[in-house]
Amino acid sequence: MTLLFKIPDFLEQGITIAITGYVIVFAALVVLFYVFTAVSKILLARTKRHLAKEGRLDQIKEDEIQITGEVSAAIAMALYLHTLLHDEESGKITIKKISKTYTPWSSKIYGMSNFNR
Amino acid sequence: MTLLFKIPDFLEQGITIAITGYVIVFAALVVLFYVFTAVSKILLARTKRHLAKEGRLDQIKEDEIQITGEVSAAIAMALYLHTLLHDEESGKITIKKISKTYTPWSSKIYGMSNFNR
Amino acid sequence: MTLLFKIPDFLEQGITIAITGYVIVFAALVVLFYVFTAVSKILLARTKRHLAKEGRLDQIKEDEIQITGEVSAAIAMALYLHTLLHDEESGKITIKKISKTYTPWSSKIYGMSNFNR
Amino acid sequence: MFDLKRAFTVFGIIAVLALMNIVFVQNGYSKSADGMNITESHSKSIAKESPMEGLAKFISYTGFRNARAGNIIMILVGLFFIFLAIKYDYEPLLLIPIGTGIIIGNIPFFQDGGINLQLGIYQDGSVLNYLYYGVTKGIYPPLIFLGIGAMTDFSSLISNPKLMLLGAAAQVGIFLTFLGALFLGFNMPEAGAIGIIGGADGPTAIFLSSKLANGGIINGLETRNLIGPIAIAAYSYMALVPVIQPPIMRLLTNKKERTIRMKPPRAVSKLEKVIFPIVALILTTFISPGALPLLGMLFFGNILKESGVTKRLADTARNSLIDIVTILLGLTVGASTQADVFLTSQSILIFILGALSFIVATAGGVLFAKVMNVFLKEGSKINPLVGAAGVSAVPDSARVVQTEGLKYDPSNHLLMHAMAPNVAGVIGSAVAAGIMMSFLM
Amino acid sequence: MFDLKRAFTVFGIIAVLALMNIVFVQNGYSKSADGMNITESHSKSIAKESPMEGLAKFISYTGFRNARAGNIIMILVGLFFIFLAIKYDYEPLLLIPIGTGIIIGNIPFFQDGGINLQLGIYQDGSVLNYLYYGVTKGIYPPLIFLGIGAMTDFSSLISNPKLMLLGAAAQVGIFLTFLGALFLGFNMPEAGAIGIIGGADGPTAIFLSSKLANGGIINGLETRNLIGPIAIAAYSYMALVPVIQPPIMRLLTNKKERTIRMKPPRAVSKLEKVIFPIVALILTTFISPGALPLLGMLFFGNILKESGVTKRLADTARNSLIDIVTILLGLTVGASTQADVFLTSQSILIFILGALSFIVATAGGVLFAKVMNVFLKEGSKINPLVGAAGVSAVPDSARVVQTEGLKYDPSNHLLMHAMAPNVAGVIGSAVAAGIMMSFLM
Amino acid sequence: MFDLKRAFTVFGIIAVLALMNIVFVQNGYSKSADGMNITESHSKSIAKESPMEGLAKFISYTGFRNARAGNIIMILVGLFFIFLAIKYDYEPLLLIPIGTGIIIGNIPFFQDGGINLQLGIYQDGSVLNYLYYGVTKGIYPPLIFLGIGAMTDFSSLISNPKLMLLGAAAQVGIFLTFLGALFLGFNMPEAGAIGIIGGADGPTAIFLSSKLANGGIINGLETRNLIGPIAIAAYSYMALVPVIQPPIMRLLTNKKERTIRMKPPRAVSKLEKVIFPIVALILTTFISPGALPLLGMLFFGNILKESGVTKRLADTARNSLIDIVTILLGLTVGASTQADVFLTSQSILIFILGALSFIVATAGGVLFAKVMNVFLKEGSKINPLVGAAGVSAVPDSARVVQTEGLKYDPSNHLLMHAMAPNVAGVIGSAVAAGIMMSFLM
Ligand code: NA
């Protein structure tokens, strides 16, 4: 770690911390990656074993156990678009609802605004 | 309070506390019991007096004023069973609803999840 | 500020504070009054300018830009009356709902009362 | 059933005898003599005790044994508050927690000889004491104002800003009460705190009294802790607004004035509603920085509401947050009326001053409306009843105006007009509180 | 995919090697020698460090390096709690936060040489430490009781007050456990706190132990901090009520008794429901002022609920407020089981005493019901199974009664009757806690 | 109306004259001379005062009199934040509270001569000061993480764990910014706190700066209180992610890369979703115990959500609880920008470093995705745009990815894939924060 210009001591130590730190962040997420790949495989194997016991394994293809998620992707997309729409809409509804709680912090209105939510 | 074997001083004092304490717990709930039996009677008497004033007492039997609560018991039971059902059902709904708030802590999604609740 | 009877020193100072204070409270709300009258005028002028640019100013009368609010008054009144009605009604509903959460602080009932709100 | 009762009588007689005994013994109770003995017996509690001695000791700790007349009186007051709230629907969200708090704060407990069972609101380490910090440190009121801001619609104010002045006029109650309190011998900061009762605004009253009459030394003057009486007075009279205001309104107006019809307010644009809290926040707190904790939060809440993009925050501020704070505030303010602290002659003076301040404030609003009418041309006149709403006491005083107006013209709805001075009154009394802090702290 | 994995192996091997190394090194870890060195190297942290030294230092801070067997055991316990909650639905609202709290509280961290990274619940300045104040100062339990009051319906109690006595009878578990704890060598205040496990009521147990066994000096006696073990024992056994109670109920009753049918309770008027919490608040706290923080809040919540005019406050108390407190309470009680503090011989004793107390309490309730039946005339007899609900553990013990009852007569629904002693048991154990405070503080 | 206005002019002129006067006088205002006089006059406040003197004194307390250029600048900044939030919908839940907080924190008030009116956030006893504890003690961020955990769905991460690495890669912004800050002369702990801006995660930034740059002595080094500038920088750039990221994303990718389509993720079972937070909690905090307060709470929240048996707790955590904390956090972080504390040269440096860190982080994510593609076989390649989401800034950076992706292929929805690194980025920066604490505290 020899640079062209002289760097102060504390900066050198800083570089140590930075490198070590970045490596550890990676390590943490790599470990998570490995563990979760493993967990998913174990769960899949368990499901297969269960199905095998019940003698239904041959009826079902690998693909069907591990659903590709196209459907869920479609749903997610629909939800996303819905959210975008919803957002603006909710803005409007907010205003309407607010105009409705006309009188302010009456204890009676307290009750009402609560009731209407 | 002489026991067969020698008990240390603090244990003797403990026994005092235990006996006194248990008596007082009983006393507290006995007092509540008496008071509430009395309150109920007074309220019943008041209702009767009101009815008498209006000249409707003879039309109504004691039993009808003090509803036996068979109906309320039936309702309670229905609710209990409903709860049991509901519980599992609510579990399912939870999952569905959660899967709906797809993207996480967006301020926009904040708004949405709030809107949908 | 000479009164007929002798008032103690601190009371004289109190009078100073009272007068100054009351003047300032007025000043604060007078400033707000002026500013908001101005803000409203500026916003109105801006709206007119926009309309003028689009060449639609002559089509619209002053009155229409600055809606007299008869409608909003009517709505408010309806809401007010609605509130009055609602209040009593909500009282009734409260009781009904309460009788429904029959069993108390079960974790299971926790979930249920939440679910039903 | 009858058999069972007989069996219970064994227990019952023990209990009743014990209680009787206590009640009678208590009449001869003297702090110096008897109290010492109990303390002594307590300090020996580690020593041997027979069951009867244990029972006797326990009895010395019961409420029956430690109750004073003051406790019983205050408990009755608490019950009365609860009764008012349930029976007449007078500000139940305030009176139920305060009423219950009064009862809880006046359950008698043993505290002689420096023994601290951590029960009372003034005892270190008790739950009530921890929750009471929110009152003594002035934390709850700004949070209440946050929620209020998030539920207040300033439209009526924006559409007819001149009605704002009625909200200023009614604050005369604050300053006259301040003078009255000085006259009755309260010192400067105390008088300032008492004056704010005339603002007819609970959180403002608690906030200012926590700063000016908290039992500490304020600006060189030793003050008494008057938070409890001031808060109770403010809330009591706010709940009683439908009783206090109508006679004064009738006294100061004639039938012709009471039937004046006002032009319906214009519609207010969304932009105006967004600009209002921002501008009002900056202007009012520049003029009276002492009002910052209250008005800063009030307008912050209103920005959350009107911005249209923070609906979920506004919802929480005006629901869970304000509810939680209301519960804790009401409970602890109620409990702070522990008889030995609360039942004093100055509490009575505070209640008298408070009643006067509400009357003066109402009169101030009504009369100023009449003054304004002198300058206003026909068709723009203000119905002077509307002036009464300037005291704040939101929204009850606006409702009173509406009700009174309908009595003399069943088709003249004044509610919308009354909302403007009503809301302005809140701003006005918060500004006044800030001024008091500047002058007196 | 396969290619990518190969690439990751570079990282993977570094990580795994490092971890392996740590785990092995740790076995030879000694606080005196090695610990000092780490501290020393820490104090020099401003000096030069090569990347390898930096990594080494970091590794000395990891959980792998600082873990003790105790941590692993407690983490497994936490996982087991979560498993029980999800799989068997045993009190999930308690066991999930407590279970996760146990895991969080037992993540190992570096704390040698007085270095405070502000992570552990017992380290000043850590978030967990701040949140734990609510436990150690006894603030959370009364707030939980407020929410419980706002969701409890006392109708069954009001309609059949004699069932209240079953709730008193079952408190025998508290007092016998208290004696048992004294016998096993705990001192007076500690024994009082341990006894309350028999009350089968989590918040009450936490409240009393925060007063009597908090590590401070109570009434001249030095106490250990037993809040953690007491709370965990109380909640564990409450979750296990469906396992603990049935055998005892069967042992103490015969088939004829188990099939006794009880008259359906009468309907209760709204007025009675309003009066109940007010009167009960005053009576119980007059008798046992120490119960004020708990019973005051419980009945306050119930007044909010039953008054009918403070619906929004009751809603907030029984939803947001109790949820927030439940989350924080569960988390911190769980985290307070940090292995080095929790895994002691007295914790084991407390667990044994706790189990016995639940058994004794159940037996107490059932047997007292049988005693009452001696005095009750035919037709008014009590099904002694209902007595088991007197332990509180609301509502699980009432459900257990219902389930057991149905086993012997599938049309005999006991749930409604069991609710009365169930709720009375809560009042009873709070009164008992108050008594313990009066005697022992 | 015109008549009335004339009448008001009386008041108006008084007010305007007064204000004019103040503004002009203020220009010649000098702390040493004039300030002293005011203080003197204050200390004599108990003495006699004429109304004019009283008014003069009050004026010396107004915001007009005490305003400095810095206050006005900061108020304009606050207004700009509010404008951005309302007009462009940039993170309104953060910018509205922070913007309003900036205004509130910069309302000028009198504080010469040690007079404490308990108004400013840095004055003992003020409400803002009490609420600010949640920031300075690092309590709010973990509670925010609890709520975030209760609303986060980790499915996308579970279904495609390799995308997790993108969330690690983007944390390069943290460490390079740390070096940059050291280079610019900040000391070690300060530099660590500044670096975390690159984590693009507001609560994490506040948490770490409350530990490392809080104005106290950290590991032997005196630090300045940089919580305000760091928090404002982090939130500002998070709000500006849609402005900052796209140019960098375009610069580092070619059209072919930007149109890569990715396989839709597989469905994730409920069991996997329950196991994930538990395992991730244990693993990440064993590796970096310093991340415990943040990641412990994040995964605790997620367990509440995914367990399926604690729905009501999860609901409260992700609604009332997070909302209340968001309001208080935003308000106090905003108010902490009081001009005299905030407008310093280091704040400017922090803003420059912050901007660079976001750029570096984005580049890090995108470039690492390209590196991964070298090892991945055809059909499994990652669209490098997705790498930009690794900075966290949830969910805005994921939305940016989606928007950018659609520009080059209107049917290529990248949102779901971007969620994985987005969420991983949060974990990554919390781990990094823990590492910083281990090294620097
Ligand atoms: Na007012």
Ligand code: NA
């Ligand atoms: Na119990």
Ligand code: NA
């Ligand atoms: Na990040």
